Amino acid sequence: MSGGLWCGTQHNTLITSLLIGLACGLGGCSRYHYDYAPIDPPEQNQWFTIRGKLPPNINGFLYAKYRSTVCMRPRAHDDGSVGAEGSIADYEIIIRPEPDGSYQGRVYLHGGSRCDWQLYDILFFTGAKSVAPYQAKLPSDWQSIKFEHAASYETVHVYPDTVQITQSRFKVTKAVEQPLHLKSAYYPSFIASFDSDIYRLFSFATAGETPWRMPVDSDFIYPTDGREELGVIEFSPTVDMDYVVYDKYSGSKAKKTNRSEVHYPNGDVAINEYDPRPYRYYEQKKEKDWGDEIIEKLKKQGGGFTVIQP
Template identity: 25%
Template structure:
C-alpha cells in the first residue's frame, strides 16, 4: 500500500498533478524515507490540513519568457493531507514520503501546516475564524507557493522544533462586508518560513495565550490618517495603521508574571 496514504489517510488517495504529467499518482517506494510532522494543538484550536508540494526534474514544464523565449522548470504536484489525532491526545501527526516515486520520481519540496480556530462562538455568534498560526517548511531550493516578501527564512541543518507564542486578535471590519474575524497573532506575518532539507522530524508546539485578547475596529470611512483602533488586554489603545503588536502583547503578559 502507498506509504504516504497508509500513514496519512488510511485509504487510497489520488493526487492531482499540474504540468506535463497530469493525472499521475504518488507511488513512494516501500520502506522509503519519510518526514514526520507533529502538531501539539492548544484548546479551542484545530490542526489545519497540510498542503504538500512535490517537484520533479524528470517531468519538467515548458514556460515562455517575456521575450517569447522558452525555458523549462521542474514539474509540480500538490496534495492536501489531514493530520491524524494520536489517541485521545492533543498531538496530531502526518508522515510524508521524501521520494514520491512514479515515473516522474517526485521529490518532497515543501509543506504548509499550522493551527486555526475550531470554534469561535466564545467570541460571539458573528465571529468567524481567520488566518494566522501557519508554518511553511522547504526541503529544496524552491520557494513555496505562498511567500511573504517581509518574512525571513530560517535555515535549519537537522530536525526542527518550533515553539511559538500566539494571541487572539478579534478584528471588526466595517468597510465593505461588515464582519468580525478571529485572527491568531504571532511574531511576524501569517506564516513563518523555514528551510530544512535534512529534517526528518518536524514538531510544532504553538502556545495560545487565550486570556490576552486584542480587539480592533476599522474606521467607517477611508481617508488619510484614519486607522483601525487596537485595544490591548491592559486597556491601552493604538491607532497607528499597524496590526496589533506582538511585542506589546508579550510585554503585557510578562508584566503580570505569566510565562
C-alpha cells in the first residue's frame, strides 16, 4: 500500500478511522456541533491531490476546513450582537508516509451530507515524533526537562476561479498553471519558563530571512470547468536539526522583573528582544556586517544584547 493520508478525529485520544487518498474518501471522521451533520463526501466529487515527502522524525497532518450555508449555529460577536456561522474546523487527516517519507492522497472539495459542506481552507501541520533528537543538542541541565509538543502549520485558502483576488498579502497560485509548493523550512525551538506557571514547550519555528516572520498562508485558485482533480499541493517541510534555539523566561511581569533569554547555536544570547533574529544571521555577513545591523534594530526596540563565548 502506497503512503497516503488517514483521517481521524481528536477526542481524548486520536482515533484513526478511514484511509483516504487513492483508496477511499473522507466520510464520517469529524466531530460536529449543534445540529451539524458530519462530513460525508459523495462518490461523484472533485479533489485536491496532496503529495510530498516528510523528513525523518517528523509527523505531518492536515485539517480540512469546511463551510455550510445550510447548517448554521448561533455565534456571538464582539459587539454583543448574535449572528450565525456554519463551519467544521477540526477535521483531522493524518499523513502516513512510505519508509522513504513520500506520500500522496486527496482532500475533497465537496463534503456532502444534508449540510452540503464545501472546502475552504487546508491547514498543513508539522510536528516532531520525539523531542529526544533535538533535546540532545541543549545544555545538560535542559535535557531532563519534559516539554509539551506543539506543531507549526501553514494555511492554504482555496477559491474558485470565479472569485477575483486582486489584493492578497499571501502567495497566490493558479492551480491550472502549476502545483502549489509548500516547502517551508523550520528550526527546533524550546521554551521554558522558570516561574510559577511551569511553562514548557517544544515546537518548530519558521526559518525566515528577516527578524519578522513572514506569513505562510497561500491563496490557491482552482478551475470551475468540471474537472475532477482541481490542483496539486506539494507539502514537503524541512527541519534544520543543527539550528536548535532555546528560550528561557524568568521573573514576574507583575513585579516588572520578567526577563527573556534567547540562546542561539553560535553562543549569542538575546535579552528581552521582541522578535526572533534572522535564520543563521551570524553566517550572513557580507561586505557590511549585516548581522550587527539587525541586532541594532532589535536593540532599538528596548531589548539588550549579550554575547557568551561558546
